[in-house]
Amino acid sequence: MPLKNTGTEQLIKDTAKRILFAEGKLHATTQDIAEAAGVNRAALHYYFRTRDQLVACVFNESMLELSVRLGTVMASVRPFQEKIEELIAVFMKEMRAYPYQEIFLVTEINTAGVELVKDIDNMPVANFLNEIENEMSAGVIEKMNPKHFLMNLFSLLSYPFIMAPLYRQFFNLNHQDFDQLVAERKQLIYRMVFK
Template structure:
């Protein structure tokens, strides 16, 4: 029993370390030896638990994607008012972006390769619910009238573009990492003011 717990702990340690190396430090090409060194374990354990570096990468990315989808489902299907749902989503997104600044860039890359959101049915159910709420808010006059899909494009673009383009923007705008994080912290209020009329 205790051996199994230790094994689970080691496997989780490797996954969390890989997530940090890949998505917090942006070292997408890190070797199994580099991940093992960062985790303080023997490299053979990575092969034992995950078979290969690429398999570990896929598992870590799938976990991150699943967690994001579960978070979106929890917000969209909650009883919160629509404006609060958008606000909550922004809070979680920017907190994650601060912890894992390179995750969004990698997700965009995967989307371009057609490997994101394997369960499109689940995503369609979530989007249909969100579109309906957007349409209802437009009728109330809290947001500008447009196709609900346009509202989603505005929301996602305003939220994720600075994160997905972080390296380029930070470099060209002359920000330190801390300075760019502070800039992102200001985004929520700006986004809310752009998206909502009242």
């Protein structure tokens, strides 16, 4: 609980997030993180006691952040199509910056055996599912289980970013060409969901 706040605590968290979520190095040690942050490894202990607590902290913040991001976009008072547009923009930007954030969350859940995380507010999702269903009835989008609609959307948005290292292989593309390719997907996805 530092009061003077030289930003070191935040720096460590941000660095951890960069290494884990952006670089996708899920096996990063405390050394790796401290080094990348330009601080002594003991500083890490000073702020977080243990590696597990640092990881737990990053996990919780990330989980909350994801929840808030979802909630904000879904609960915003705007026409449906604008909302979807917003959702695509927000999540694509996030995936570009932190492609492995959700992967980190899932592998943490798998290793730590966190079965059901409480305190997750599902109301925004539940309400949004209803809104989707209404749009389907109105004929704006294809009729299906609205959960599928959401899963489709997030799949199309997220997966190519995560698989980039493999897709560059299989498509024989360099970084620049691949980045250009995925940049095209913003419009493509929008057109896909509104058939």
